[in-house]
Amino acid sequence: xxxxxxxxxxxxxxxxxxxxxCDRLVRGLGQHEFEVYALSRTERxxxxxxxxxxxxxxxxxxxxxxxxxDDGVSYGRRARRRFTECYGELATALCTGRPGDxxxxxxxxxxxxxxxxxxxxxxxxxxxxxxxxxxxxxxxEAAVRALERACRAPGALRxxxxxxxxxxLAVAAHLERALRPLSLDWYEDDALGSVDLCHAxxxxxxxxxxxxxxxxxxxxxxxxxxxxxxxTHYLATTDAPPAVRSLLAxxxxxxAAETYERAAVITPGNAHARRWQERCGADRTRIRxxxxxxxxxxxxxxxxxxxxxxxxxxxxxxxxxxxxxLVSLLHAFAEIRKExxxxxxxxxGAPAGPEGTAYLGHCKALAAQLFPDEAEGLHSVGxxxxxxxxxxxxxxxxxxxxxxxGAVTVLSSVVxxxxxxxVEAMFCGRATVSxxxxxxxEVIGGxxxxxxxxNPRALGEACLALLRDPERRERLGAAARxxxxxxxxxxxxxxxxxxxxxxxxxxxxxxxxxxxxxxxPLPFAAxxxxxxxxxxxxxxxxxxxxGGPAWAAGGPGRAxxxxxxxxxxxxxxxxxx
Amino acid sequence: MSGLGELDRPGAPGGxxxxxxxxxxxxxxxxxxxxxxxxxxxxxxxxxxRPNPRRTGADPVKALMHRHRELCARxxxxxxxxxxxxxxxxxxxxxxxxxxxxxxxxxxEMYARAAHDEETAPRPTTPxxxxxxxxxxxxxxxxxxxxxxxxxxxxxxxGRAHAIALAVGVxxxxxxxxxxxxxxxxAPTDGTPPGSARHASGSSVWTCWLLAYALxxxxxxDAAVAGGPDGxxxxxxxxxxxxxxxPVLALSLACAPAAWCAxxxxxxxxxxxxxxxxxxxxxxxxxxxxxGAFALFLSALSALLAVCGVVLxxxxxxxxxxxxxxxxxxxxxxxxxxxxHAPAIVLAAAAAAEATAxxxxxxxxLPGCGFLATPVETAVDAWGxxxxxxxxCAAAATALLVHAxxxxxxxxxxxxxDRPC
Numbered sequence: 001x002x003x004x005x006x007x008x009x010x011x012x013x014x015x016x017x018x019x020x021x022c023d024r025l026v027r028g029l030g031q032h033e034f035e036v037y038a039l040s041r042t043e044r045x046x047x048x049x050x051x052x053x054x055x056x057x058x059x060x061x062x063x064x065x066x067x068x069x070d071d072g073v074s075y076g077r078r079a080r081r082r083f084t085e086c087y088g089e090l091a092t093a094l095c096t097g098r099p100g101d102x103x104x105x106x107x108x109x110x111x112x113x114x115x116x117x118x119x120x121x122x123x124x125x126x127x128x129x130x131x132x133x134x135x136x137x138x139x140x141e142a143a144v145r146a147l148e149r150a151c152r153a154p155g156a157l158r159x160x161x162x163x164x165x166x167x168x169l170a171v172a173a174h175l176e177r178a179l180r181p182l183s184l185d186w187y188e189d190d191a192l193g194s195v196d197l198c199h200a201x202x203x204x205x206x207x208x209x210x211x212x213x214x215x216x217x218x219x220x221x222x223x224x225x226x227x228x229x230x231x232t233h234y235l236a237t238t239d240a241p242p243a244v245r246s247l248l249a250x251x252x253x254x255x256a257a258e259t260y261e262r263a264a265v266i267t268p269g270n271a272h273a274r275r276w277q278e279r280c281g282a283d284r285t286r287i288r289x290x291x292x293x294x295x296x297x298x299x300x301x302x303x304x305x306x307x308x309x310x311x312x313x314x315x316x317x318x319x320x321x322x323x324x325x326l327v328s329l330l331h332a333f334a335e336i337r338k339e340x341x342x343x344x345x346x347x348x349g350a351p352a353g354p355e356g357t358a359y360l361g362h363c364k365a366l367a368a369q370l371f372p373d374e375a376e377g378l379h380s381v382g383x384x385x386x387x388x389x390x391x392x393x394x395x396x397x398x399x400x401x402x403x404x405x406g407a408v409t410v411l412s413s414v415v416x417x418x419x420x421x422x423v424e425a426m427f428c429g430r431a432t433v434s435x436x437x438x439x440x441x442e443v444i445g446g447x448x449x450x451x452x453x454x455n456p457r458a459l460g461e462a463c464l465a466l467l468r469d470p471e472r473r474e475r476l477g478a479a480a481r482x483x484x485x486x487x488x489x490x491x492x493x494x495x496x497x498x499x500x501x502x503x504x505x506x507x508x509x510x511x512x513x514x515x516x517x518x519x520x521p522l523p524f525a526a527x528x529x530x531x532x533x534x535x536x537x538x539x540x541x542x543x544x545x546x547g548g549p550a551w552a553a554g555g556p557g558r559a560x561x562x563x564x565x566x567x568x569x570x571x572x573x574x575x576x577x
Numbered sequence: 578m579s580g581l582g583e584l585d586r587p588g589a590p591g592g593x594x595x596x597x598x599x600x601x602x603x604x605x606x607x608x609x610x611x612x613x614x615x616x617x618x619x620x621x622x623x624x625x626x627r628p629n630p631r632r633t634g635a636d637p638v639k640a641l642m643h644r645h646r647e648l649c650a651r652x653x654x655x656x657x658x659x660x661x662x663x664x665x666x667x668x669x670x671x672x673x674x675x676x677x678x679x680x681x682x683x684x685x686e687m688y689a690r691a692a693h694d695e696e697t698a699p700r701p702t703t704p705x706x707x708x709x710x711x712x713x714x715x716x717x718x719x720x721x722x723x724x725x726x727x728x729x730x731x732x733x734x735x736g737r738a739h740a741i742a743l744a745v746g747v748x749x750x751x752x753x754x755x756x757x758x759x760x761x762x763x764a765p766t767d768g769t770p771p772g773s774a775r776h777a778s779g780s781s782v783w784t785c786w787l788l789a790y791a792l793x794x795x796x797x798x799d800a801a802v803a804g805g806p807d808g809x810x811x812x813x814x815x816x817x818x819x820x821x822x823x824p825v826l827a828l829s830l831a832c833a834p835a836a837w838c839a840x841x842x843x844x845x846x847x848x849x850x851x852x853x854x855x856x857x858x859x860x861x862x863x864x865x866x867x868x869g870a871f872a873l874f875l876s877a878l879s880a881l882l883a884v885c886g887v888v889l890x891x892x893x894x895x896x897x898x899x900x901x902x903x904x905x906x907x908x909x910x911x912x913x914x915x916x917x918h919a920p921a922i923v924l925a926a927a928a929a930a931e932a933t934a935x936x937x938x939x940x941x942x943l944p945g946c947g948f949l950a951t952p953v954e955t956a957v958d959a960w961g962x963x964x965x966x967x968x969x970c971a972a973a974a975t976a977l978l979v980h981a982x983x984x985x986x987x988x989x990x991x992x993x994x995d996r997p998c
Contacts, residue, residue, distance in 0.1 A: 072918075074918075139989065139992075140989060141856075141987040141988070141989040141990075143989075144856060144987075144988055144989050145856060148855065148856050152855075159653055164851075164853070164854055165850050165851075165853050165854070165855065165856060165859050165988050166850055166851055166993075168856070168988070169850075169988060169989065169991075169992040169993070170993075172989070172992070173992060230656070231656075231660045231663075234656060234657045234660035234661070235660050235661070235664055242651070242653055245651075245653045245657075246653035246654070249653050249654055249656070249657065250654075253654075253656070272663075275669075275679065275681075279656070279681055323666075414666040415663075415664060415665065415666045436668065436670060437666055437668060438668075453666055454666075
């Protein structure tokens, strides 16, 4: 099966987002043929180069998003009118929308109203494909004029009505940048037209080529979002005037809604992303949550060993930054020390940025204030019960050693996305106490204790409960490891995507007419059996099936080799407590 | 694969007793705060309506809005508030304490309540930020200075040194011109796509040709009509092919006023851009700005020309030099604002017209082709040799002026350079 992997500022660039996940996906599904269509975000990213690519990546086609070349085509009268109509439709779709709710309830809006954005988008794409010169047109006065007309039209948003000339120019410039994928030459028969499935690795600009491939060639689209692109846009919004922000939010909201509407399957990385997608109009039946996969082999040794090094030690692992709320952890530790004076706390992690460095210094000062150095007797050198360490030192050479150093792993964040350190602790078979933020509850699933954020007393009491009960600790750790091996391994991720690929292609196969040398349609070029999903010839006759899809016969590349280790699985009874 | 999130979701988080501290605060009754063994579910549907001096128990959302008042004030839709709240650690479980199903509905309430206050909020004024680098001011003076130095050197030297001074002066002048046009208000905008480089190189070739004609053309045409030229061009009066240095010196000195006028136009247009409400309004207000800057440059050029004529002791060829200056300024202004096509064509047309005029005079000497030279000779006899470039440049400049009043007064021509938003 041929898969067009659409990325934006990600794989295969060295500094790309989510490149590790894409790399594992591509390597794990070796029976498929991948074509990578990458949009680069900055010039630096492009000059830094690519990660090494496996052989299943057939080709890599890149295009810059940070610059656009005006191909110098100036439109004739008819093309100009077509452009003005489409762009006007697009602008109207952005300006009218119920205030503040870009696409919350697609059922309520009239069909023509809901489809306006999509038809305008595809109209512009068709224009770019037929005539070219879209970059120049999007920068032209005609575009600004169309925007102004839409903003001044009756029924426009209040914020849009207040748009002044610089606002209009800013919006037009941003739209030009956002619509750059429309001018690419990726939508020909030999490029995205020839793939069986488009897999967009994020929403937003990366999904745009997938939408167009679906529009032009009927290629099904799979959208994977580990972080919701629309939410990123809201968080990244600058101090632009309200009119600009409102129009741009409308654009990104509508683009997200259109993407979710057209995608065959949407795979959020956690329930949080899923809620955002549902909020933006994604159909519940087409959403499959696929958790990110992590490499479990690093933690196998620690996870499988039964002895616990130090029964009185708490470990915190992560990047030091204010959102991790280490202050709260230190206060909780003070509570613990009142009850169990022998307890120690190891904080393992490097500061993130200058803010993190300042925060680390603050935490160190607080720890020194709260806990004076202590010694065994009068004649020995004292030591602080709280230690700040970094991975790679002589005591903790690897990440797994950091988790192995303690009996209980603590997560004290106030803000968290997908808690990677928690999953690592689960892989190591450690009992955990975490705050109820982000996807923590979803990840831990009853195999660890969860307390509210910013509540040091609750955190301390939960830690105490675990410190005093080694059996419960062991039980929880084993359950956590079993759960992590079941849900958060790379193999799980690859198997899930393999299954989704097969499902999509079996439901929405691309029917292509195969042409012979003279350009005539070739009858029976694709045998009917080629469209039958699954193992239609049986495993024994696989070699005979020349025309059949070889990709459908094998399982995912590595899933069989790496059976899930369930040796230490104990029924996860902790969740029911 | 689907639905694993729901299947694995625990009924209640472990360590349930921990919830009571926090929720007790929200319930904010002495009984609630004391009863620390009640489960979370018992608290949520029973928010206190009783007045409480310790906490704003009656309207917890108001306190939340106060804490996130900046977020509420600047949000353009509820999703922005939802994103901001989540970034501050508000989850669906927190939202239940505010009697909301999830963060989205909480954000919607906050947005709806904030929108009332926003009606009276003053519109934030965007400050006009125009980068003012002063390095280009010195650069624009460079071509004029070098050209003056070259002219002085040519006047003072003879023989071999004369030729060397000429070569060095021409080279330095061209390089200085390039440097002056590469930065500052006459430079192409940052957003110029690389594909336009060929237009730019084309127009620079034509610009050089037009300048060369201003230097040598009138003398050559005069000599050609008279039957010459009999020798190489010379600055002395007895030479049949005279070289006009005053116009070229004046034009090179005019680089500085050209850049200042362009800067003036750009700055004032940007200011109008910030204050005007509509595109039509901007166009109407930008047109006088353009014409004003243009007129300012023409008067500066005329003054420079007069001074150069007096200093060098040559006749100041006003008609052809002023029209050429106008043409070059307009072409450069258009190029600087991203319009490359029209200036290249018009400059080429003007250069071609001058070349054709010269060529017809020489072609008229061929047997049987005398009629070819008649129009040019008539014009030269009637108005002098300067009439040919004056006519060509005036026509070209008029065309470009009409074009510029249409394109340079558009708002899109003054769009600020790319910046992410």
